[in-house]
Amino acid sequence: RRRWNDEKRAAISALHELRRELERRDVRNEHLEQRGKDDSAVIDALRADVHRLQQDCGRHVEIIDELRDKLQQRNDSQPAVSMHHSQQVLYEPRAEKTA
Structure with missing residues (x-):
């Protein structure tokens, strides 16, 4: 009985x-x-951040492209600037010294 209780x-x-x-x-x-x-x-938050940054970058690229186009249009529409002869800087190489 005691063994039973112990077990x-x-x-x-x-x-x-x-x-x-x-x-x-x-x-x-x-x-x-x-x-x-x-x-x-x-x-999930990081994915949302990446998505937002990708959208921002896309908008920035569009803005840069628009600005580049406007600048190109402005450059194309302006007449070529011609300098008066007196305003031209002439480059004259120095005569090399001979020994």
Whole structure:
């Protein structure tokens, strides 16, 4: 009878230990699940940021293209500037010294 009680106590103790281990694992799993949700939220936010930046870059490229076109049109519409002979800078190379 005493041996039966000892085995019963050992079995109950083992069951309690198993229950505590399962609770620890449940807590750890909940923590990991929450961390996974947090990571997913961060990833979603980063994706949204990247998408917004891509849109901004696209708009900036459009603006740059428009400005380049306007500048080209302005350059094309202005008459060529001709300098008066007295305003021209003439380049005359120096005579090389001979020994």
